[in-house]
Every structure is written in C-alpha cells, then in structure tokens.
Amino acid sequence: MLEQYRICQTTGLRVFQSTENLIKANAVVAVIFLAIGGLFGLSIALTRWKAVHLLPADWFYLALTAHGLDVLVVWIVFFEIAVLYFASSVILGCRIATPRWAWAAFALMLIGALVTNVAVLMGNSSVMFTSYVPLKADPSFYVGIILFAVGTLIACFVFFGTLVIAKQEKTYEGSVPLVTFGATVAAIIAVFTLASGAIILIPTLLWSMGYISHIDTLMYRTVWWGFGHSSQQINVAAHISIWYLISAVVLGAKPLSEKVSRFAFLLYVLFLQLASAHHLLVDPGISSTWKVFNTSYAIYLAVLGSMIHGLTVPGQIEAAQRKKGYNNGMFEWLRKAPWGNPAFSGMFISLILFGFLGGISGVVMGVEQINLIIHNTIYVPGHFHATVVAGTTLAFMAVTYLLVPLIFRRALILPGWAKAQPYLFGLGVAGISVFMMGAGTLGVPRRHWDISQADAILPYDFPGAANLMMGLNGMSAILAALGGFMFIVVVVGSILFGKKIDASTEVPIAPPEDARVVGEYGNEDHPAIPGTIALVGVFFVSFILYYFVNWKYLAEVWPLR
Amino acid sequence: MSVSPPQQKIWWNEPVPKSELIWVIIAFIWGLIMFFAMVWWHIYGEQNLSNESYRITAEDFSAKTEAMVEKYKVREESGYPVVHPPPGEDIYLIARLWQWWPILELEKGQSYRLHLSSLDWMHGFSLQPVNINVQVHPDYEMVLTITPDSAGEFGIICNEYCGIGHHLMLGRMYVVDERGN
C-alpha cells in the first residue's frame, strides 16, 4: 500500500498527503482556540485594570476558566499534535502510523474541547482551569477534559508508531534528527501528564455525578499538578525543539554538539516533571524533604538542561552566521540576523523572554522557602505568561510562518503585518509578565475580581503601585491582543486567500537561505561563539542577582517555623 | 542540521566543545548551590514553613477555635470577635466561605502557634502587606509558629479562588507593641 506524497520544493522533505491533512486540521483548530482564548484573556486583563473593570464578577470567573482551558490547553496541545506529526512524519520522510487513529484522536480532542467550553459558558462550571475539589463543575466539564486527554494520548501513540515505522522502513539513517528527538521528549512528558490527569479526573467526574462522596483536597492537588504542571513541561520540550527547527530551516544552523543537546533533553525526560511540586510548597502535611527534592528537579538537573539549551540554541545560530561571513566583532552575527523574517524574530524573542523572564522567575519562585512570599499571588501568572505565552505561544506563532508556505503551500498575505507581529506580541507579553510579577510582589492575589474590595466588611488597601501595575498590565494586554489579532489575520488570511505556491513560486517570506551553506562544520572543528558566551554571561549574572534579591525579600518577612 | 540525522553515526563519543563543557560545569555547580541554599535555610534561616500538620474535621477545628474565642475575646469589631491570646499560646484561624474568623490580636516580638484550617473549600491565607502566603485545606490543620516583628493592622486576603464571594473574603490581624496598646 503506497501512499501519496510530494517532495517539498524548498526543503526537499517528503510530505505525505494524510500527514499534511492532519497537520492542517490540528493547526487550524489550534489557531481558532487561540483566538477565542485570547479574547477571554483580554477581557480578564481589562477587568483587573481598575479604571476599566470590564466584566461583572460571575463573568470574570467564567472568562478566567475559559481562558485557561482554551489557551493553556486547547490551543497549545492541538498545535503540539501538529508539531509531533511534523517532527515524525515530515522530518523523517515517512508515512504516518494509523492515520485513522490520528483522525479519531483529532475528533475526540475537538469534541472534548467543545463539550468543556459549552459547560463553562453555561455558567455552572466556573471552577478555574485547576477545578480544585470541592468546587464542583457540571459533569460534562470533566467529561470534555477526559475526552480531550484520551484523544491526545492516542495522538502521542500515533507519533510513537510513526517513529517505529520510520525505523523499520529505514527512511533515515542513524539516530533521529534533533528536532524529532525533542518532539519525542515532549510526547514522553505528555504520556505522564495524561496518565496523572486520568488518575485524578475520572474519580472527580464520578464525584460530580454523585457516585463518590468525597475527594481528598490534598490528594487532588498533588495528583492534579502532575497533570497541570507537566502539561506545561510538554510545551517547554516542544518549543525548544521548535527553536532548533527554526534555526535549522531559516539559517541552516546545526547543533554545536549532538551529544550535549540530546543530553540536555534527557535531563528533561528524567527530571522535568518533578517540578509539579512547585504548586505544593506551602501545602500542609507534605514534608520539606519531598518538597526540596521535587521542587529542585532532583538538584536542579532539569534547570541544567534548560541552561544548556540557553547556550546551544543561540550558539548554533552564531556559528551558522559566522560561517556565512558575519564575523566582525562580537555581535555582527546577531545584528545581521534575518530580523525581518517573522519566523526568526519570533523564535529569538521567544528564546530571550523565556530565558530571562520565565526561566529565572520560575526557578526563584520554586525555591521552597521563597515560595512563601509568592504562592498564589499574581506573580504566578506573571511567571507563566512569560513561559507559556512569550515562550511557547510565540515560538508556535513563529513556526506557523514556516508551516503556511511549507504545509499549506500558500504565500503569506500582508508581509508587513507578519514582520511586525512578533515584536508587538513580544512587547505586549513581556509587559503582561513584568507588571503581573511586580503586582505579585506587592501581594496582589491571582484569580481575584476586584482588589479594591469595595463591599468587603474588613477591607484591605493595597498600595497605589499595585493598581498602577494592574493598569499597565491591562495596557500590555491590549498590545499583546493586537499582536495576536494580526497573527490570526495573517495566518487565516494566507490560508484562505494567499497565493498558491507551486514548484515554480518563490516563497517570499520564509526562505531557507541556502541551507547547505553551513556544510561540514561539526562537532570537532566547531567555531568560536564569543557573542553567545557574552549573552549567556549576562543571563547568568541576572539570574544570580535576582535569586539572592529574593532571599533578601524573604529574610524581611516575619520569622516563621 | 537539527532536521537531519547527526552527521557522525556515533556522535556520543564526539568531544564536547570547550565552551559548552565549561558552561555545563558552571550550571551544574550553580544547581548544587541553589539546592544546598534551601537546606542551609532550613538550618539557619528564620522563615521556614512548618511540617506539622494533622487531619481534623471541620467540627473539631471549629470547636477549638470557639473555645479560644470564648477564653480570650477582648472586644468586637464589625461583628467579628477580636481575640488577644497570651504569648506562646495556640491560636486558631478559621477559613470559610467567605471570611477569616476571628480577628487575632498579637503582641510584637512574641511567638504563637497558629493553626490554620478550612471548614469548607480550599482557601489561600495571604497576610498583607507582610506577604506570607499559605494554602489552607479543609480536613487538614497546619500548625506554624509565627513571630510578628512589626506592629500595626494587617489584612488577610484569600488568594485561592473559592467561588463568587472570593474577592470579599478578607480578614484582619492586629499586632500591638505592648499589652493593650
């Protein structure tokens, strides 16, 4: 049984018809949910901006639940499935395993997402993304999430099956490419994630239907975060793979060392998921031994992995650029990078914001004791908007600018918009993150409709700076929403109305500039990367300073033991 | 390239470039430092969360709290009893929909064993502007020893979403310089 495929004119990759359709379907649904979830997000930020205070309380909590589910889960996971299919079938040039199961997975995920959304919009399931018991949602809320999770699990196994087929049919030689390896790591983390979700959400469903009388809150939180936090670790593995992918396709970059990059991914497989403990650092009854071991990913070994990628990704870009002759001084390679190509600029902004804002804040707030001054303040969403929006979402947007010409075979419309979009979105999200983190250090709580508490019996006045921060957060959200809107217009517009690309058409905006140019440099004879080392040095110094500043803040609060 | 298989078939034996090797070593050592900082703080630091916790029913916790209120109540404010227990005492704070009950009045520089539990849903104890944040569960009682080192009026905010009245769930705590001041 031979399946139809075409040879991509720009990359020389083999693209099978069924893979192409699956990638298209998953990516399109992802983008639709990004638009919906993004709008909810904007309405939330505008509500928390005191001068606007857009939504009434019940709508606010409804919108917050929908925002979390639609962007943190539906958008990201659908897109990740598209990435998994791309990284297996397209990159390895092999047919996809059991396309029928892949379509079944797609259908389950879509139905699940719709069912949960309807449950939330009906107004009786405003239990937040975390749905902590004993807050009770409509049973259909949990049914939707479970269906979605089952679909995702099937899709992960389609991915693993595709790896097996590629190996059997020898469509590649030696080890899988680094991007495929990174995607494998994402799929592995996904399996643990979904298993944890099933363990806790199935009993919760039965409880909401009245078949089980009680669910222990501490047990729920522990197992649920094995799902909730690990799902964000899937993103980390996926978007780092995309960083490697984009630097390869756009610049012809090649890993400085396969060994080091893959070893860093191995550390993710082994230790990244332990960080689910970040959410339980101030919970009763779990010992400090458990907390310290798990919150530090077993002595910070997964942080080591991230710090390695933080060197190797810009390092390989620098190496590729120097190979092309951008050799003057420390930073010519960076200045002359293709900043006008949204795939590249989006990827690089994602890298910087993820590392400086998301990475550092994540490690600091994950220190067992420092978490006391951060837990459940709005600092937490500040942190994860830097990782999941500036890091993951922006990386996914960047790679979409490559997928439109490569998979949808359409030229981008509005190239000017596409060019500006990553900058606008990056700026907006950076603002969102920084201002929420700032407000969080002033004690502003997360998931809170009105910090002015006008009707409370015992009101508490937050410092004026807190309201200022929340206002600036609202303004940043408008910028980010504008960036998101431009992305959706460009992508949807290009898919519908973009010029069809056939063999003879030039791809106007995402040219894999002569990927061969990098040729033979490899692990042994590898070029010096002084610019990257300088960047990494700046990062490291910021990390150390911020880390100790927070110990200082902690030392100032009331003694506690 | 990252989208094609490694050039060398056996890449694990390739020498690691020096810049990467040094960075891996630095990052590893930094990880060790951060890990032992937490351990160190447990021994020498002043802000560590207690590991003392118990299972408790809502009725029992509520009874203990009411006994304390009865014994040490000094006045009433906006319908809330204000309690001034002697230093070193066990003090109780109830989290419930949607209040922190009662109002505790403590003395600066003295230590108290604070018991926290919820009678219904999960809540978040957030003492402001000190900014101490602790998760409060139903059916579990956490006991932590606090030593207020600043005087004044403090707000207790709920920072775990607990339904439509969440943003109205506020409590208060007083810390006085000396007895009765």
Added chain:
Amino acid sequence: MSEENHQEAADSNESERIPFMQQLLDNPFLLLFLGVTIPTIFYIIWGVMEIVTIPIAK
C-alpha cells in the same frame, strides 16, 4: 596508520560499538519508561505516602 586501521575496524562493526548512552537516547520506548517511572515514584507515590501518613489531630 594504526589509527586508520582503527577507524576501519570501527566502521565495520559499528552496530556493536554504539555507546550505551547513545543506544539509550535512540530508544524512545526506554526513554518513555524512564520518563513515566521516575516522576511516578518520586513525585506521585512518595507524595501520596506523605499525605496518607499525616496524623490525626489530638
């Protein structure tokens, strides 16, 4: 010249000479096993054990 010979020898039976770590990294199912087992033991099982051993209040 001994180096050359060595190189040839390496080429001819390279399938046996793939280092252990590379074999591990090339085996997605072994990685899957590790990636599920480790957090299940250290995070979930250990965590659940901590929770069930919390004493009852006096």
